[in-house]
Amino acid sequence: MTDQRFLHNQWSSRLAFVLAASGSAIGLGNIWKFPYLAGENGGGAFVAVYLLCVAAIGIPIMIAETMLGRRGRQNPINTMLSLAQEAKAGPAWHYAGWLGVLSGFLILSYYSVIAGWSMVYILKMNSGYMSHISAETAARVFDDLKSAPEIQFIWHTVFMAATMLIVSRGVSGGLERATRFMMPGLFIMLILLDGYAMSSDGFGQGMSFLFKPDFSRINGESVLVAMGQAFFSLGLGMGAIMIYGSYLPDHVSISRSTIFVASADTLVALLAGVAIFPIVFANHLEPTMGPGLIFQTLPIAFGQMPGGSLFGVLFFVLVFFAAITSAIALIEPAVAWLSENQAMSREKACLWSGLSCWLLGLGTVFSFNLWSGNTWFGKNFFELVDFLTANIMLPVGGILVALFAGWIMRRETSETELEMGSAYNYWRFTIRYVSPLAVALVTLSAVGVI
Ligand code: PFF
Numbered sequence: 001m002t003d004q005r006f007l008h009n010q011w012s013s014r015l016a017f018v019l020a021a022s023g024s025a026i027g028l029g030n031i032w033k034f035p036y037l038a039g040e041n042g043g044g045a046f047v048a049v050y051l052l053c054v055a056a057i058g059i060p061i062m063i064a065e066t067m068l069g070r071r072g073r074q075n076p077i078n079t080m081l082s083l084a085q086e087a088k089a090g091p092a093w094h095y096a097g098w099l100g101v102l103s104g105f106l107i108l109s110y111y112s113v114i115a116g117w118s119m120v121y122i123l124k125m126n127s128g129y130m131s132h133i134s135a136e137t138a139a140r141v142f143d144d145l146k147s148a149p150e151i152q153f154i155w156h157t158v159f160m161a162a163t164m165l166i167v168s169r170g171v172s173g174g175l176e177r178a179t180r181f182m183m184p185g186l187f188i189m190l191i192l193l194d195g196y197a198m199s200s201d202g203f204g205q206g207m208s209f210l211f212k213p214d215f216s217r218i219n220g221e222s223v224l225v226a227m228g229q230a231f232f233s234l235g236l237g238m239g240a241i242m243i244y245g246s247y248l249p250d251h252v253s254i255s256r257s258t259i260f261v262a263s264a265d266t267l268v269a270l271l272a273g274v275a276i277f278p279i280v281f282a283n284h285l286e287p288t289m290g291p292g293l294i295f296q297t298l299p300i301a302f303g304q305m306p307g308g309s310l311f312g313v314l315f316f317v318l319v320f321f322a323a324i325t326s327a328i329a330l331i332e333p334a335v336a337w338l339s340e341n342q343a344m345s346r347e348k349a350c351l352w353s354g355l356s357c358w359l360l361g362l363g364t365v366f367s368f369n370l371w372s373g374n375t376w377f378g379k380n381f382f383e384l385v386d387f388l389t390a391n392i393m394l395p396v397g398g399i400l401v402a403l404f405a406g407w408i409m410r411r412e413t414s415e416t417e418l419e420m421g422s423a424y425n426y427w428r429f430t431i432r433y434v435s436p437l438a439v440a441l442v443t444l445s446a447v448g449v450i
Pocket of ligand 1: 024025026027028029030104107231232233234235236238239240241326327329330
């Protein structure tokens with residue numbers, strides 16, 4: 001295994017890993033998806049289940065996945081293969097790596113379309129057109145975008161090309177430097193929006209919607225969605241964190257770094273929720289409006305702030321950066337596999353994976369307009385890809401990681417890798433029993449099997 005370390009460059013420091021892992025975790029999932037899912041799934045109760053899933057399932061699996069990556073030091077498929085060999089288990093475990101490569105690829109196909117929306121909003125904010133915009137106009141502007149396939153086509157293409165260009169140059173360098181500024185920037189913008197929300201009429205109502213759980217408002221499917229969102233937001237179950245773990249130097253504490261990343265990720269999601277729901281209630285909007293939620297609410301807030309156009313531009317630029325750092329993590333497993341296993345150059349691997357992902361993304365572009373009438377199991381193309389990946393594939397990937405780390409890998413191996421002291425036993429119990437059982441129960445009951 002040692003010579004793999006020379007193939008694979010390592011992060012310059014613990015900080016670099018934390019920044020890159022936060023870059024992968026913090027993205028559209030926090031700013032765009034978390035608020036609209038909370039809005040659609042009953043508010044406070046959804047948030048409570050989400051927080052529980054992050055703490056009880058997400059963090060232990062994140063530790064496990066990072067550990068597998070660091071131990072294997074290759075792309076997820078080869079990592080699973082060589083770790084299975086090391087533990088004298090069968091080679092079938094590498095299918096877990098495959099599942100991850102596939103989920104990342106599927107997620108990126110629609111992620112890029114939504115990131116394209118945020119790029120459109122950079123221009124809209126810059127035009128000054130959004131100044132003092134009413135809720136009705138904000139809704140119309142968003143609907144116009146949704147029903148225009150050609151505009152989404154263009155920006156989806158631009159985003160995918162930008163992502164693949166960065167990925168083709170390797171994982172450190174510019175990316176490390178960019179995340180160092182962008183993440184704190186995003187954080188400051190969200191605090192600013194929260195300050196605005198506090199002064200708005202809807203603040204009290206927004207807070208109680210978000211933080212006062214009413215458990216009668218959720219059902220099995222919302223619990224599954226909350227759990228899927230925990231996986232999605234932390235970037236788990238698909239090998240991305242495994243890949244980043246594979247670049248992590250030996251002496252760095254995995255548990256401390258991952259707990260830090262998970263906390264930052266959760267904080268950003270909550271800050272986004274706190275910014276958005278007061279605007280929803282102050283303007284008598286529906287929290288259940290779905291994927292358009294941030295695009296229909298935040299422009300109203302920016303429109304009323306002094307200097308709002310500038311802040312609006314800055315905000316969507318930061319959303320774009322948050323999206324691109326996640327997009328890189330989504331496609332890196334596929335690119336690493338193509339270039340390490342199929343003897344393709346990194347550029348060629350980027351070209352092929354980027355092109356096919358782009359093509360699939362057109363399904364999402366059309367699902368909002370030309371194909372909006374086409375549904376499978378009551379879901380359009382975008383909803384179906386999202387449901388399959390976030391709610392089925394990532395949790396299944398997570399169970400496999402948990403089972404491997406808890407039952408297949410030898411105790412001495414994980415104990416040495418993790419160096420957690422007495423917390424090790426707690427982690428081991430959770431990863432062996434709590435996480436796999438909880439994920440299996442939630443998934444099976446939501447899809448109606450039990
Ligand atoms: N965590 C990202 C977000 O919240 O936007 C999405 C994501 C990135 C999911 C990387 C999975 C992943 F491996």
